Amino acid sequence: MRQALDSLGFVLVLLAIWQGLHWFAGDIAIASPLDTARRAAALLASDQFWPHFRETFAALGYALLIAVLGGLTIGLLLGLHRLSGEVAEPILVSLYSLPKITLYPLILLVFGLGMSAKVAFGAIHGIIPVAIFTLGAVRTIRPVYFRTARVMRLSTRQLVTGIVLPAAVPELVSGLRVGFALTLLGVLIGEMFASQRGLGYLVMNAIGTLDVPTMMAVVLLLAIVAVLVSAALLHLDRRLHQRAA
Amino acid sequence: MKRATWIRTLVIVGFVLLLEALCRWGAIGRMTMIPPSAMAEHLWKLLQEGRYNGDIVQTLRNVLAAFVLAVVGGFVLGSLLHAWPRARRAVDPFLATYYAIPFFAFYPLLVVIFGLNAAPVILIGFLFGVVAMILNTLNGLDRIPPVLVKTARIAGLGPLRTALLVKLPSAAPQLFTGIKLAIAYSFIGVIAAEFIMSTSGLGYSIAYAFNNFDNRTMYALMLFIIVLVTVVNAFFHVWERRIMARRGL
Numbered sequence: 001m002r003q004a005l006d007s008l009g010f011v012l013v014l015l016a017i018w019q020g021l022h023w024f025a026g027d028i029a030i031a032s033p034l035d036t037a038r039r040a041a042a043l044l045a046s047d048q049f050w051p052h053f054r055e056t057f058a059a060l061g062y063a064l065l066i067a068v069l070g071g072l073t074i075g076l077l078l079g080l081h082r083l084s085g086e087v088a089e090p091i092l093v094s095l096y097s098l099p100k101i102t103l104y105p106l107i108l109l110v111f112g113l114g115m116s117a118k119v120a121f122g123a124i125h126g127i128i129p130v131a132i133f134t135l136g137a138v139r140t141i142r143p144v145y146f147r148t149a150r151v152m153r154l155s156t157r158q159l160v161t162g163i164v165l166p167a168a169v170p171e172l173v174s175g176l177r178v179g180f181a182l183t184l185l186g187v188l189i190g191e192m193f194a195s196q197r198g199l200g201y202l203v204m205n206a207i208g209t210l211d212v213p214t215m216m217a218v219v220l221l222l223a224i225v226a227v228l229v230s231a232a233l234l235h236l237d238r239r240l241h242q243r244a245a
Numbered sequence: 246m247k248r249a250t251w252i253r254t255l256v257i258v259g260f261v262l263l264l265e266a267l268c269r270w271g272a273i274g275r276m277t278m279i280p281p282s283a284m285a286e287h288l289w290k291l292l293q294e295g296r297y298n299g300d301i302v303q304t305l306r307n308v309l310a311a312f313v314l315a316v317v318g319g320f321v322l323g324s325l326l327h328a329w330p331r332a333r334r335a336v337d338p339f340l341a342t343y344y345a346i347p348f349f350a351f352y353p354l355l356v357v358i359f360g361l362n363a364a365p366v367i368l369i370g371f372l373f374g375v376v377a378m379i380l381n382t383l384n385g386l387d388r389i390p391p392v393l394v395k396t397a398r399i400a401g402l403g404p405l406r407t408a409l410l411v412k413l414p415s416a417a418p419q420l421f422t423g424i425k426l427a428i429a430y431s432f433i434g435v436i437a438a439e440f441i442m443s444t445s446g447l448g449y450s451i452a453y454a455f456n457n458f459d460n461r462t463m464y465a466l467m468l469f470i471i472v473l474v475t476v477v478n479a480f481f482h483v484w485e486r487r488i489m490a491r492r493g494l
Contacts, residue, residue: 006335029358086249087256090482097429097478099436101448102467105455109277181345188347192441193452200350204441207353215357219350230345231338 031213040217049202056198059118059187066119067126067179072172074127075134076164085135092135096128101189108194118190118198125186126179133175137168170240177233184226279464288465297450297466304435304447307363311370311431316424318371319378326379327386343376352438366438366446373434374427381423385416421488425481432474 015033022032031039043049078085104121111117141164149159191200199218206215261281267273268280279287291297326333351372355365389412397407413420439448447470454463 003334006331007338010335010339025358030354083249083252087252091253091257093482094475094478097426097433098471098474099433099448101433101437101440102451102470104440105451105463106278106467108455109460178344181347184345185347185349188350189437189441192349203350203353207357207442210357212354212357215353219354222350223346223348226345226347227342230342234341 028210028212031216035213036216036220039213040221043214043217043221052197052199052202055115056187056191056200059115059122059190059198060184062119063122063183063187064126064180066123067130067183068176070123071127071130071175071179072134074131075175076138076160076168078131079135079138079168080160080164085139089132089135092128092132096132100124100186104190104193113194113196118187118195121190122183122187126183129178129182130172130175133171133178134168137171137175138164140171141167170237170243173233173237173240177230177237180229180233181226188222276460279460281468283461284464284468287461288468291462291465292469297447300446300450301469303363303445304439307366307435307439307446308370308428308431310363310367311374311435312428314367314371315374315378315427315431319375319423319427320382320420322375323379323382324386327383333383340376340380348372349434349437349441352441356442361442361444366435366443369438370431370434373430377426377430378423381419381426382416385419385423386412388419389415418485418489418492421485425478425485428481429474429478432477436470 018030018033022030078088100121103124107117107120107124111120145163145167146159149163154162187198188200191198192204195201199222202218203215206212206218264273264278265280265282268275268278268283326336349369352365352369355368359365359368393411393415394407397411402410435446436448439446440452441448443449447466451463451466451470454460454466
């Protein structure tokens with residue numbers, strides 16, 4: 001309870017800093033929290049906002065689906081075959097820390113402008129953390145499980161669905177949490193550069209017309225959605241890890 | 246060398262050769278991608294001409310500034326939070342969900358506030374890196390064995406010497422993880438910011454070349470960034486391994 005109050009206090013401190021910055025920098029640079037909230041409410045009520053919202057979250061949905069299925073498959077294959085895992089892991093890690101934005105022009109040249117380029121760009125952001133976490137999860141499964149599976153003469157499919165996947169689920173959710181954040185980032189960056197639709201485009205468009213309240217309202221809405229999804233995943237993550245421990 | 250290292254080298258070389266072959270045979274169109282050898286050749290020419298030296302220096306300077314700010318700021322904030330548990334519990338939910346916020350969307354806002362110069366670019370790089378450093382500082386300080394701190398007290402060490410001689414070395418592995426992430430995130434933040442909106446730097450040069458259909462320059466600079474970042478990250482990775490090995494981890 002006290003912790004919740006303290007967290008609330010922290011939010012109030014952030015709001016106070018925001019208001020202070022608004023007084024310091026003026027209306028042209030930073031809209032006040034109240035103005036931003038008003039504009040956010042107006043956006044939510046308007047018809048122009050929702051197509052952009054749907055565009056971004058449809059792209060996020062497809063990208064996340066590709067990232068999870070692809071990352072899961074890569075992670076499982078590499079995790080079950082020891083040598084492949086050893087070969088691939090440093091490559092995955094260095095891909096993870098690469099500024100993937102430099103590859104965006106390549107993706108635009110391959111997929112053309114539009115939805116598919118955004119989905120592809122989001123997916124390459126998300127697929128690597130999911131693969132790394134899955135690989136780690138499969139590798140740390142206790143060897144006795146595999147021996148038991150061999151004694152019981154389980155087929156590979158039974159081994160994967162009966163042992164590997166359930167044992168890997170907690171780590172998978174951790175990977176999904178990181179993957180979700182990065183995929184959203186990828187989709188938004190994709191929309192901020194050479195795009196005509198989506199929330200990232202709305203932000204860039206707002207700066208073009210120096211419409212600071214709209215820009216901040218879109219960012220605020222995005223942040224709220226992202227934090228809610230991430231908090232839900234974090235909650236699930238902690239529950240699963242506790243149960244596994 | 247270990248067997249896995251050999252195979253890895255072969256896989257990477259094979260991949261580059263495959264790309265080269267696909268581009269040369271026309272399976273990948275000229276307008277989409279140029280062969281890796283052509284990228285390297287053009288990059289060499291650009292570096293010799295020095296046409297992009299200014300942009301390279303600027304990007305590296307921004308990355309360095311963001312990195313130093315993130316490491317120092319993250320370490321100080323992390324230490325403060327560690328010393329003040331109540332504040333730490335209050336901000337904990339925010340630290341945990343921080344990376345979910347696509348705060349890259351704040352970048353245009355920073356441009357409005359600071360103008361189109363290096364400040365918003367460095368700030369975005371800093372924002373990307375600082376929380377990784379805070380989290381790892383907290384993690385490292387949490388893992389200091391209490392017995393070491395007690396021993397320091399018995400030996401009569403003051404707070405400063407305890408921090409320098411006992412706590413810092415003991416938390417070093419986690420701090421190093423934070424530093425490693427901070428450098429990677431600084432690169433990502435700075436180059437992405439330059440790419441989206443700026444007037445100079447490597448990220449900007451790539452976006453500019455893309456918009457002008459100058460594929461050769463674009464791919465040459467992409468190759469430069471990929472090689473540079475991989476080398477820097479690998480350097481930190483090897484360094485970390487050394488530290489870990491010395492501690493028998």
